[in-house]
Amino acid sequence: MRDLSHTTHGHLKSERTNGRVHPANLVLRDEAIPAFSDLLGASVPASLIAACGRKSLTEVAPAQVTWWPGKSLTVRFRAVVDGSRTDLVAIAGDIPPEVTVVAMGPAHVGVWRLPHDPFLPGLASALDASAVAPVLGEPAASTRLVAYRPGRRAVVAVTGVSGRQAYLKLVRPSDVEEVHRTHKLLSGCLPVPTSLGFDPDLGILALQRLPGITLRETLLRNRPPPSPATAFALLAALPTPNAARVTASALDNLPRLGALLARLLPSRRGQIRALIDQLGPDQAPADIPVHGDFYEAQLLVHKSSICGLLDVDTFGWGRPADDAATMLGHLDVLDKPGARAWARGLLRLADATLDPVDLRRRVAAEVLALATGPFRVQRANWPAAVGRRLDVALRWLASAERVDERPLTSGSDPSHVRTAC
Numbered sequence: 001m002r003d004l005s006h007t008t009h010g011h012l013k014s015e016r017t018n019g020r021v022h023p024a025n026l027v028l029r030d031e032a033i034p035a036f037s038d039l040l041g042a043s044v045p046a047s048l049i050a051a052c053g054r055k056s057l058t059e060v061a062p063a064q065v066t067w068w069p070g071k072s073l074t075v076r077f078r079a080v081v082d083g084s085r086t087d088l089v090a091i092a093g094d095i096p097p098e099v100t101v102v103a104m105g106p107a108h109v110g111v112w113r114l115p116h117d118p119f120l121p122g123l124a125s126a127l128d129a130s131a132v133a134p135v136l137g138e139p140a141a142s143t144r145l146v147a148y149r150p151g152r153r154a155v156v157a158v159t160g161v162s163g164r165q166a167y168l169k170l171v172r173p174s175d176v177e178e179v180h181r182t183h184k185l186l187s188g189c190l191p192v193p194t195s196l197g198f199d200p201d202l203g204i205l206a207l208q209r210l211p212g213i214t215l216r217e218t219l220l221r222n223r224p225p226p227s228p229a230t231a232f233a234l235l236a237a238l239p240t241p242n243a244a245r246v247t248a249s250a251l252d253n254l255p256r257l258g259a260l261l262a263r264l265l266p267s268r269r270g271q272i273r274a275l276i277d278q279l280g281p282d283q284a285p286a287d288i289p290v291h292g293d294f295y296e297a298q299l300l301v302h303k304s305s306i307c308g309l310l311d312v313d314t315f316g317w318g319r320p321a322d323d324a325a326t327m328l329g330h331l332d333v334l335d336k337p338g339a340r341a342w343a344r345g346l347l348r349l350a351d352a353t354l355d356p357v358d359l360r361r362r363v364a365a366e367v368l369a370l371a372t373g374p375f376r377v378q379r380a381n382w383p384a385a386v387g388r389r390l391d392v393a394l395r396w397l398a399s400a401e402r403v404d405e406r407p408l409t410s411g412s413d414p415s416h417v418r419t420a421c
Contacts, residue, residue, distance in 0.1 A: 030069055056082050068259075120170045177198065186312050212302035213300065228342060232346070249365070254365055255276070271390070288320055298311050
C-alpha cells in the first residue's frame with residue numbers, strides 16, 4: 001500500500017496492490033457504472049477520500065473485487081484511516097438502499113467501513129470480545145475475522161481465556177434460521193459443526209469448533225490424506241433436504257461468467273463464447289441432495305480421516321455430478337502434486353459411478369467460474385492467470401468430447417489430464 005499523506009488526489013498514481021500497478025485495470029471499462037474508473041483506476045478513489053476525508057485516509061489498496069458487467073461493482077480495500085488499519089467496502093452500479101452513498105456528479109458510490117456492513121448487522125458484535133463471551137460460557141480473550149464477503153457472509157473465530165474456541169457465522173438475518181436448521185439436520189448424520197444457537201435479529205449463528213486441518217492443507221503439506229472414496233461416501237450420506245431449495249450449478253452461471261470473462265480477456269472473447277455455447281445450459285434434473293460447494297477447503301482431516309464437513313449453507317437439491325465436479329475443478333486450479341494425485345483417484349471413482357461426459361462438462365464450467373479468481377483478489381499478474389484457467393477449462397471440454405466418442409474401458413480418460421489435474 002502506498003502512503004498518501006503527502007499527495008494530492010489529482011496527481012496521485014497509486015501502486016495499489018503489493019506496490020504494483022495492474023496495467024489491465026487501466027483499460028477495463030463499464031459504461032453502465034459511472035464510478036467504475038474511480039474504483040478500479042490507477043488513482044486512489046475520490047469516493048473513498050470523500051467518505052473518509054483526505055487527511056484521514058493515508059493508505060489504500062484493493063484486495064477483493066466482485067464485478068458483474070453492466071450491473072454492479074464491489075471492491076474491498078485494505079486501508080489506513082485515522083492511523084488504524086481497516087477495510088473499506090465500496091459498491092457502485094446497483095446500490096442497495098441500505099448503503100450510505102457518496103455522490104460525485106453522475107457517479108454514485110456506496111461506502112462502508114468494516115465491521116459496519118449494513119447487510120451483516122451482527123458483525124460488529126461478533127468481533128467484540130465482551131459481547132460474545134456467553135457463546136463460550138467464559139470470558140473471550142480474542143476474536144478474529146476468518147472470512148468476509150462484503151454484504152454476503154463472514155466468519156469470526158472466538159477464543160476464550162481457557163483456549164476454548166467457537167466460530168460465529170454472519171449471514172443476512174433473513175437467512176440465519178435456515179442455516180441453523182441445515183446444521184441441525186446434517187450434524188445428526190455427518191461430521192458437520194453443531195449449531196450452538198442463533199440470533200435472528202443480528203444474523204449470527206454460533207458453531208462448534210471441529211478438530212483437524214483442511215484437506216487442502218493436508219495435500220499441500222504432503223500429509224497422508226483420507227481416500228477419495230471416504231470423501232465420496234460423505235456425499236452418499238447426505239439426507240433429504242427439508243426445503244425445495246435447488247442449488248445452482250456452474251453450468252447455470254455460465255452466461256454471466258462469460259460476460260465477465262470476455263471483459264477480462266477481450267482477445268479471447270470468441271473462444272470464451274464458443275466454449276460456453278458448447279457447454280450449453282444445464283438440462284439435468286436437480287433430484288439428489290448435494291453439498292453445493294464441495295471442495296478441499298470444506299473438509300477437515302485428522303489422522304488421515306475426515307472429521308469435518310464445513311459451509312453447508314449451499315446444501316439442497318442438485319445434479320449427480322455437481323459435487324464431484326466442484327472438487328475436481330478446485331483441485332485442478334490448485335495445481336499441486338499432492339492435489340493432482342488425489343484428484344486422479346477421485347476422477348477414477350467418479351467415472352465409475354457418474355456419467356463421465358456430464359462430469360467433465362461440469363468440471364469445465366467450474367474451472368471457468370474459478371477463472372475469475374485471480375482478478376477477484378487483484379493478483380498482480382491476473383490477466384495471465386485468468387488465461388491459464390481458461391486453458392484448463394478448454395482441456396476438460398476436450399476430454400468430455402473424447403470420452404463421448406468412445407467407450408471408457410478403464411473408468412477414466414487419463415489423456416486429458418494434468419488430472420485434467
